[in-house]
């Protein structure tokens with residue numbers, strides 16, 4: 001049985017939250033198409049029983065990195081959570097991602113807590 005990394009309770013089979021640092025690139029096909037996210041590499045930071053426990057881990061992680069949550073979107077230019085400058089998301093960069101998963105590890109929802117520019121390595 002998988003347990004929450006925060007409170008040690010046994011995880012619900014069908015609802016769990018994962019935090020990962022991903023290396024992403026946002027892809028813009030044409031002006032009318034929706035942006036896509038290309039993920040090259042993901043490094044799991046933990047798995048949690050609730051969004052609240054996952055958010056506590058996110059807050060801890062960002063504090064250590066000297067950054068703050070921006071809850072970023074997928075846009076060609078985003079604010080770096082660490083140095084606060086705008087950067088190009090069409091180039092590879094690190095993203096702190098919160099994923100709500102079901103039992104088959106299929107994401108129900110994905111949120112981007114923070115995006116980091118190419119100069120900042122969280």
Ligand SMILES: [Zn+2]
Pocket residue numbers: 004005006007008009048049050053
């Ligand atoms: Zn928990």
Ligand SMILES: [Zn+2]
Pocket residue numbers: 080081082083084085116117118119120
């Ligand atoms: Zn930065």
